[in-house]
Each structure stands twice: as C-alpha cells, then as structure tokens.
Amino acid sequence: MVRSSRPGLVLEVDRRTPPVLFHNGENFRLEKLPSGSRIVYPPEPLEAVKHPEDAIARAVAEPNNADPLRAKLRPGMKLTIAIDDISLPLPPMKLPDARQLVLERVLTLAAEAGVDDVELIVANSLHRRMTESEIRRMVGERVFRSFWPDRLRNFDAEDPDDVVFVGTTEHGEEVEVCKRAFESDLLVYVNINLVAMDGGHKSVPVGLGTYRSLRHHHNVQTLLDSKSYMHPERSALHHSATRMGRFLADKLDIFTIETTLNNDAFPSPYDFLSKREFEWSFRDQATYLGVTAGLKRMPDQLRQKLLHGIAAPYALTGVHAGETEAVHAKTLENLHRQHVVQVQGQSDILTCGIPYIGPYNVNSVMNPILVVCMGLGYFFNLYRNAPLVRPGGVMILTHPTPRAFNPVHHPSYIDFFDVVLADSTDPKVIEQKYEKQFAEDEWYRHLYRTSYAYHGVHPFYMWYWAAHAMDYLGDVIFVGGDREVVRRLGFRTATTMADALEMASETVGRRPSITHLHCPPLFLPEVTP
C-alpha cells in the first residue's frame, strides 16, 4: 500500500550522483551523466481510492452534469458499452482491471433496470483486435462468460455493416463511427486515463471511429500543430476530436465514465525501475544486475514473455462519470495531481530510454517505427507549455532498434519500413505519396478484420506522431542502435552515451545543458521556458 507520495524532483547531477537508469528496449542500462545535467524524476504514486467499487457506484449515481445512470436505463432500450482497448494502461494492470469494476457496476444497474439489449464493444478503432484471452483478462470472467462472443466484441472499423456516416462538423471533418453505438439509446464509454492525452472527446470519435474520420486529425499538419498531445488546450488533435465529439454528443446520449490510475507502474522485484537511483538500496542494485544479466542471456521469446507478463500494481485514484466534458475536466485535475512536475527552463539535449512496451506492442515486439513513435512521439511530447529541449536541440534515446517485426500484429509496418522509409522519411512526403495506398490496401484490410493486425494506415500515424519532434529537433541520436535500421529511420546512432554527447556537440556546442527524462513511470513536466 502506498503510504505517502513525494512530488516529482529535478535533480542536478554532481559527483555524488550514481549512474542513471535508462530503459533500453528489452533490457536496461546505466549511464553516468555529466555534472550539471538535470534528471527529472516522476512524482511517487498517489494514495489509492480505498474502496474502488464504492467510488464507482457513487460516481455513476451522482454524475457530473448528467442524470444518474440508473435513471437513464429502462427496459426495451438499446445499451452499448464501449471500452478502451489493450493499449491502456501500460504495462497492463494487475487484476482486477479498472474496466472490469466499472463494467460490473454498469451491468448490475442495467440488469436491475431490465435492459436486455446490451452490447459491449472494445473501442479499438484501427488498432489490432484484442484476442479472446486478452478480452477475458480485461473485462473479468463474469462479464466475459455472460457476453462473449455475440455481445462482447472488437470494433471493426472496416465493416460496412457496422459503421455509419453521421455527418460533417463545421470544419468539414467527416464523422463516421460504429453503427451499433450510434444507434443505441445510450452509449456508455468506459475509459482508463493513463495520461492527459487520453479520454474526453478523444474517446468516442476516435475509439469508435473509422479511417474516414481519423484522417481529419491523424495527419501531419494537425500533429505539427499539437503542442503538445498532453496539453489538450494547445493540441490541434484534441481540438478536432472535441469538435467531432460535440457533434456526436448532439445526436447521441453519451455517458462517460473515466478512471484515473496512479503511476505505480512496476511491481517487486522490478520496482527499482521506479526508484530514484541515489536511493537504490543494495537489493535494488543487486536486482538490477540480476535482471539485466538474465535478460541479456535469455532467448528472445522468453524475454518478451517475461517482460510482457509484468502486471503493474496500478491503483485507482479517481473515477468520474457523466457528461464527457465535465467528467474530463475532473479527470485532468486528477491526472495532473499525479503527473505534473515543474521544470524551469529548456535544455540543449534531452535524453531518455525507450522501454520494452508501448501502446501498440502489448504482447508483441516494439519494431523500429514504434520505437520512433515512443521516443519522438510520446516522450518528446510529454510536456506542458514548452518541450524540455530547446528548438534545434538534440534528443538522445537508448534502444537497440533491432529490425524485428511481429508479422501478425504489424504486417503493414514491414512494408512501411522496407518500401516507404527507403523512399523518404519526410512525414509530409510520405503522407501524400503512400498513405491512401496503405489505408485502402485490401490485404491489410483483410488482416485487420480477420487476424490481429493493426490497420494498414497505422504505421503512418505512428510516423506522423513524431512529426512535431522531427520538425523541432536539430538531431536525434540512438545509443546502441542498429546502424542500418537507424539510418533507414533517418537518424544517427552512437555506441555509447559519451559518443552520443560528443556527436551532439556538433549541433549544440561543447558545453550543452542536458536533461534526462526518467520515464517510465509516466509523468508530465510542466516547463517554464
């Protein structure tokens, strides 16, 4: 149990500072940063809600700016419950999953009200379908047994019978969503908010949206204008999603239930990953040595199985229900309470380690495009106000970037890497030249619908996600990266951190300021330039 939570910390490295932990794909490494560098540490996990079931019951009984859920339920109605997919939270949480607890409450109320026509839809949008066992784990045995497979399913954004074109917003954005959800008397959206980017109006129009809808905000220009994704007020992506969400909310009764988690991301014995290195005990040091040596020697499959088997001891810090915007405002408050760390000033160099897991490779391999998305898409954009690194600065990332792809989950990524990136790494060029071809490719469409493949257009979105960072940064260096792969990605590679800093000096001079983002666990630096 979490007893107290210390706020985040900006540590200045001096000669007493021990080496700093960097995630390094499916392993970890220690790096000694130069004196004067800053390390930004996340706040410690907030205390959990003591009785989650009671909190959920209270939230749906006393919602924000909406009637209580019980009052919305009646016999003969059509009820659809949409659920966030496996991309949240990361790592997957220890059971029971927050979604299970919410679903059980909502379904209990629906049963009491005599609602028969209930359908549960995983709002996976263009993500891969979740497998049966993944869904069972997420929703819990009771719900799974009651609804699978007819009334509990993945959303199929390419099923012409299950999508409906709703109309266009005042900005000309086409809104096309899941038909079953749109035609329901009530849509309940059950959300997990791990970071400030998630939730709000981004849930329904994106999670239950199709390519036709998503392309209006998942495009290079919109993402270039999103500064950052974690700061919804300054994110063109969120502005677009909000317009679509409001457009839908006028036509559809949406009851949003958002949950927030603390950032207790790693269970024992991996809890050293969440600790500040200068507070590492002898046990933490020994565990680090044991874990890194073990992971290094393991066969790839076993290592992935072990790492993806880690279940985070996340705990619920809040649950709010009701009208989407009123709920999301409270959710953001909760998230900021857990995540925000004040940082003064930008630096010339930002360093960060890329972990083994991201939103799009749960139970899979993090391929080179996802590595770029994690580093330049997510970690670079992990800020409010201003990036941690100055315009034209350098980002140094640690990851071995092997040329490894999961052909079941990421088939279009392989062609994207071999064909598209061989031609150009410029997001705008790629968007114009290749996006439509991949998005409408029948084979990818078939794999998305019948196998467990991400949609054909998904690698493009991952690349666009990094567009803002590519436009903003002067150089990107991967420490320990595969030279061929990193060159194909359009970046540079260094053998050691010292080499990377030496290479960075070409861009930022001989005496650069350095900031290290000690992430994960996730947090949100609020940077005052």
Added chain:
Amino acid sequence: MTDIKKVVRGWRWLRPAALPKSAPAPALRTESNFETAWARKPWANTTRDVIQELVLLPGLRYVASPTVRGSERIRHLTQPVIIASNHVSHLDTGVIVAALPKHWRHRVAVGAAADYFFTGKIRGSLAALVLGAFPVERKRASATSARLAVRLVEEGWNLILFPEGGRSPDGWLQEMKPGAAFVAARTKRPLVPMWITGTEHLLPKGAKGLRRGKVDVLIGDPIFPRDGEDARELQVRFEQAIRTLATEATRDWWTSLQGEGGDHEGPDAARWRRVWERGDAPGRPRSRWN
C-alpha cells in the same frame, strides 16, 4: 565498462549513501520504523556484554589506551544516569563505555543518529546489537525520539547521548542540543558530563583508517535536576559544566574553577584555520626545522 563496475563505482555499500547536493534529505527514521527493542532483551544484552568484553574493549584499549579521570565523582551515583559528552570520533562511544564502572556497562543504551546508523537494516541491527544503539533524530526535534529516551531511562537504562548531534569535523565544540537535558529533567536522573580528548586524532570524521594513540576521558560532576527546573534551565547549567570540564581537560582544574580558558568553539573562520588552530596531534614528531 561492465554493469558490475558501474554499480561498484556508483554506489557506496555499508555506508550511508552520499546524496547528490540537490537531492531531498531522506525521510528520517524513527523507532517506529526501526525497531531496536529486541536489542535490549536479555539474550541480546548478554551477547553485547560478551562482544564488548572480549572484542571491543580489549581492542579499544589496544588502540586508544584510555586514561580515565574523575571516576570518583560518580562513585556514589545510582543508576540510571544520562551521560552526555562531546563528540569527535566514532571511538567516543567505546571510550565512554570503557570509562564507565563495570557494573554500569550491562545496561547502557546509546543514542545514535537515525539518519546515519539506521538507514539500512544490516547497519542499524549491528549498531543496536553491538553498541545498544537506538535511533535519535538529530535534524529536528522529535517527540518519538524523546519519548523513547525517557522510557529507556525509566526502565533503568543508562543513556549515552552526544548533545552536539554529530561528530565535530575539526575537534572544536559544536552547538549543543537540549535532548540530554530534556531527558534528565523529565526523569529527574543525574546528567553526567564527560569530555573526551584524543579520539579526533585516532579516527576523525571522514578518516578511512584508524591510528593508535592515547585518549583522555574526564568525567565531570553529575548535575542533578532541581525541583521545578525545566529542561532549558538545566541545559544552561549543563553547557556551563561541559565548558568547565573542557577547560579542566585542556588546562587544569584550578583554571577551570576560575572560569578562564573558555574558548572551546574555536575561531569563526574557514575550516582549515579551525583545524590549524587545534594544533598537532599528540605524538606527531615536531618539525626538525624548529
């Protein structure tokens, strides 16, 4: 560099971590989260007696050859008492124990810095077993530490406390905290001032090796709390007594009675000048150029 080398070079073992300057101080540990009551149970007490009598005290006598003066001042005292001394070296605790009457040593508890000795399980448990240490928070006034100290005296334990809160970096007397006077005032038990000279040359703060030499321990007149006297008033008397004792130790008894030779805090100057002012360690050969 291999990971093992990085870990070996990056962290300190069996010593408290050297925190980066900008790092927040660690949460202070207290009796509530470092249990030492087991170390005062009969079996632990006996173990400690054996270790002290067979290993520690013979070793200490070999290294420090302590000379104890003033024992007659406490010969009529009944236990328990609170012993408060200046503090310049890790050897001080052993030297005080060696200076105590033999029948007192069996029930001695030593106030040890919670943020130094009790930051790790192994270190804290060893300190509790071998020295009879219990954690004292020295960076702030702590009701928990004070309550524990009072309870120990009430249970009949002689306390050894270092009112300066830590070893002097240069041998000069530091500002004294009122903890010892507080315990004495609350329990109405005598406060015995002691002055140790010489340990700062054998194992000064920050030293990595131990040198042999001679150590003097001077025991002062016990201070009995008066009726109605509070800790603050007792602290004033104690501070006066320890300065007098310091003068007696460094000059002579007569000078101390006259209230002269009273600068024991050293010059208000840079550290090297304060060390310089202390003079050479005894036994060091004089420069042949003089």
